[in-house]
Amino acid sequence: MTEYYTMKNEMAARAALMVRAADELLKLTHDLKEFLILHDFNFLSSAIENAEARADKKMDEYVAKYDALRLDTASIITDIDKELNEHFSLRQ
Known part of the structure; x- marks a missing residue:
């Protein structure tokens, strides 16, 4: 069973x-x-390729903007750290 x-x-x-x-x-x-x-369809293939190219271009622009913002933020943080260390650090 x-x-x-x-x-x-x-x-x-x-x-x-x-x-x-x-x-x-x-x-x-x-x-x-x-x-x-x-x-x-050739026209669809070309439209898809054009859309991919536009998306790649836009992505490259966004990456460049992101890198610029990242570098600006890093320099601001460095300046703030330097100023805090100059004015508020413990000196012996």
């Missing part, structure tokens, strides 16, 4: 894994078809 239930549970687990694998394969094939359809 226990062998029956063991076999039944194993088959149920295997069936669940098969269903999950089949679902993932269906999602993958859908994504591949969508990708191929989108990249099949």
Whole structure:
């Protein structure tokens, strides 16, 4: 009797894994078809490439702004530390 239930549970687990694998394969094939359809049209491909180029350019601008702000903040912190050490440090 226990062998029956063991076999039944194993088959149920295997069936669940098969269903999950089949679902993932269906999602993958859908994504591949969508990708191929989108990249099949030249105007869509060029629009996608232009959008990627604009996004890269904007990202580079943001990185440059971030670096400038980071350097400004670091110099301000250094100046504040120097001023605090000059005026409020313990001298012996």
